[in-house]
Amino acid sequence: MDSFKNIRALVIGAxxxxxxxxxxxxxxxxxxxxxxxxxxxxxxxxGDRFSCLALDLEEEDSIARAAASCRDQGGVNLVIVATGLLHQGSRLQPEKSWRALDPEQLMRSFAVNTIGPALVAKHFLPLLPRGERGVFAALSARVGSISDNRLGGWHGYRASKAALNMMIRNLAIELARRNPSALCIGLHPGTVDTPLSSPFQGNVPPGKLFSPGRAARQLLTVIDQATAENNGQLLAWDGQVITP
Ligand SMILES: NC(=O)c1ccc[n+]([C@@H]2O[C@H](COP(=O)([O-])OP(=O)(O)OC[C@H]3O[C@@H](n4cnc5c(N)ncnc54)[C@H](OP(=O)(O)O)[C@@H]3O)[C@@H](O)[C@H]2O)c1
Structure with missing residues (x-):
């Protein structure tokens, strides 16, 4: 992470x-x-250089408290939002058809995948330092790209990630005006072997399913190499820009 001098990092969804x-x-x-x-x-x-914070994306007060706690402990210059929701037992399954569209489930997808990260940005973008490198990165997904969508399905997840991608772009434009040394980017980690993807790994070609450790290394490299040109973009695990 050579693009930063000293890193003060926060990972949400730890x-x-x-x-x-x-x-x-x-x-x-x-x-x-x-x-x-x-x-x-x-x-x-x-620990000495490690702090744990309680944060629920669906409770803005907890986000505000976490931001105050970070600020009181010297602030942050790297914020990574690694939360997300695709399925949750009988409460939420990705839709295969419009017949499955359900307002409660759609609202949950948007609450966790779009509104939560937006509220994190509201409370944490102001903490990024001025005049030195600062990065706000939110994990999104390639399936949130409208132009890349040929398969359909997963209506709520896709739509809430597309909305997150728009939110990132919008926040990045405002951030460039307020704090030009800081970046706001979206990240697509690839398909990663985690509880989120585990029910859907059947069709993943061999070699295309990353371990979480490999995915984390790749994402940190992308963050390290991101420049002002990437502000507002969705970047894949290999640094490629994903078209909106
Ligand atoms: N895995 C993949 O193949 C893949 C592919 C493309 C994109 N992504 C994206 O990568 C990100 C991370 O996914 P993952 O695979 O690591 O999933 P994961 O293992 O299921 O982790 C998801 C995290 O989100 C947190 N979360 C859910 N609702 C929350 C809420 N209301 N408040 C706070 N935290 C909440 C969970 O917190 P708790 O620990 O408290 O439950 C958990 O830490 C997501 O944005 C996902 O869409 C993943």
């Missing part, structure tokens, strides 16, 4: 497959001077 791997990877990175890990689960243990 209990998830990719989130946990990002925390592990950052914990072993030499120039990380402070690491915040935010999760809905009971945060356990703080």
């Amino acid at each position: 209990g998830g497959g990719i989130g946990q791997a990002l925390v592990e990877q950052l914990a072993g990175t030499a120039n990380v001077e402070r690491l915040f890990a935010a999760s809905r689960r009971n945060p356990a243990g703080d």
Whole structure:
């Protein structure tokens, strides 16, 4: 992570497959001077350069409290939102047809995949330092690309990720005006072996299913190499720009 001098990083969704791997990877990175890990689960243990925070995307107060806590502990220059929702037992399954469209399930998808990350941006973009590198990155998905959509299905997930991609683009435009040294980007991790993808891994070709550790390394490289030109873009795990 040579593009940063000293990194003060926050990972939101630190209990998830990719989130946990990002925390592990950052914990072993030499120039990380402070690491915040935010999760809905009971945060356990703080250390010298490690702090746990309680954060639920569906409770804005918890996001505001986490932001205040980061600010009081010296601030952050890298925020990664690694949360997301595709399925949740009988409460939510990705739709295969318009017949399955259900307002409650659509609202949950948008609450977690679009509105939650937007509220994180509301409370954390103002913390990014001025005059030095700062990155806000939210994990999105290639399936949120409208031009790339040839398969259909997964209506709520696709639509909520497309809306997240628009949110990232909009926030990036405002950020460029307020804090030109900072970036706001979306990231597509590829297909990664986590609870989110596990029911849907059957058709993934061999070699195309990344371990969470590999995905985390790839995403951190993309973050490290992102430039002002990438502000507002959705970048894939290999650094390719995904068309909206
Ligand atoms: N895995 C893939 O193949 C793949 C492909 C494309 C894109 N992505 C994207 O990558 C991101 C991470 O996915 P993953 O595979 O690591 O999934 P995962 O293992 O299911 O982790 C998802 C995380 O989201 C958190 N979360 C869900 N609802 C939340 C809420 N209301 N408040 C706070 N946290 C909440 C979960 O928190 P708890 O730990 O508290 O439950 C969990 O940490 C998602 O945005 C996903 O869409 C993944």
